[in-house]
Amino acid sequence: MSAPKIEIDSLWLPKASSTLAGQVDTAWNWAMANAVVFFFIVMIPLGYFMVKYKKKSDADVTSTLAHSTLIETVWTVIPTVVVMALFFVGLWPYLSAAVPPKDAFEVQVTAQKWAWTFTYPNGTVSPGKLVVPQGRPVKLVMSSTDVIHSFFVPEFRIKQDVVPGMYTTMWFEAKDVEETAVLCTEYCGTGHSEMLATVQVLAAPAFDQWLEAGDDKNLPPAEKGKALYGQWACGSCHPIDGTRGVGPSLKGLYGRNEELTDGSSVKADENYLRESILVSTAKVVKGFAPVMPAFQGQIKDAQVDALIAYIKALQ
Ligand SMILES: [Cu+2]
Incomplete structure (x- = not known):
């Protein structure tokens, strides 16, 4: 997991790092x-x-109050x-x-069980990490694909429910170049406590650079997939050590024959993995509930490729 560290260094309020x-x-x-x-x-x-007025003897009687x-x-x-x-x-x-300032930079926030995805005006998609410019108002337009979540950044003192079927908005201006945590504060199921994201505040030039290039540092696909696995919190359901989670372990999955709930079986090849990421409940492995959210429309082809490369490497 690339989950952010939440340091509790004070029993009083956390650091105050937004203008609000x-x-x-x-x-x-x-x-x-x-x-x-x-x-x-x-x-x-x-x-x-x-x-003073403790009853001292049975003769003590409460006086009538006027x-x-x-x-x-x-x-x-x-x-x-x-x-x-x-x-x-x-x-x-x-x-x-x-009331967000008119010139605020807009970021779309999508909540789903159990991850946050941030989409930028130029099409950059950043799962699990909200990157924002320092000293510039940022407006979040938020929606959920499943249940009610709540977006909370303690250091910014902002919190807002994220609701399916409608948009809620919120804004902030970050004061310091730093990293801090996003938490979900609306109980949303098994993975609720793992539903974390990072806010990374960058100085303006570094932010513009990031926005152009994204996090794509020309990593090999399997490495990229490993990062996505962390950012999307896949590990809250799919362990990689062979143990059983809410969903099947990904260790040794590639190439395995999986028995499905309808009695048929399927070989876990690239196409099966791709379908299972995009339309997660199409082929459900026997013994597991069809609870994984669909990622179709949320994930780019290159990201699916990277995740498959990562799963293939988990032998
Ligand atoms: Cu949540």
Whole structure:
């Protein structure tokens, strides 16, 4: 897996690396400060009264409380002012997050069980890795091919549901050249916790270069396939060590005779592997459920070739 490392170096908020993050943190800090202050305002008198008014004998009787306009006004007005203040502290970052700048660079995000794919305006497809320019607003137009997922980049303080049959959008501007993680935060099945991607922030010239060439560093096909296997999180279902996963292991698969659910059998050659990647449920191996998502339309021919080359190398 080329899954990103998520370093937890603080029990407080993670690093704030988008332009929005500072505003979100300010709102969060205000809410937190209020919660802490009011915790003590309530708890200290509560403790004091518990001791002071402890029942000491059977003769102790609770006095009848009369209504007090002063106290009722105070405990209505103060919380109202505090809540209104918090509303406006939160409204500002909410509005900034909701409206993407007009000149934002657009990236299409496709979620599926259990991987993220990023498609760029020039046709570059980047599975499992969102590469973005530093200091330039990026707008994500997101959709899912199966169930509801949720796109979450903790360091950018952005999170948005990704829903089948409609588009949701979100934007951010990355401040630092760095790598950080994308997580899925909507439980979406067995591979949910493995549904990770990397965000790589590049300085503008390096980004333009990447956009032209993609990640294709003239690797041999099997190496490219190995990278794709990691980026698409194929390993969350298909182990490569011969053990059984949600799907069959890919070790020694090429050339093997596979028994299918309909009783027939098939030789795992290039055409079978290609069909199984594109229309995954066409020929399901006996003993496995037809749960693999179809990759037709999401994957380029060259990527299928690379994956097949990788599977062939797993002997
Ligand atoms: Cu998910």
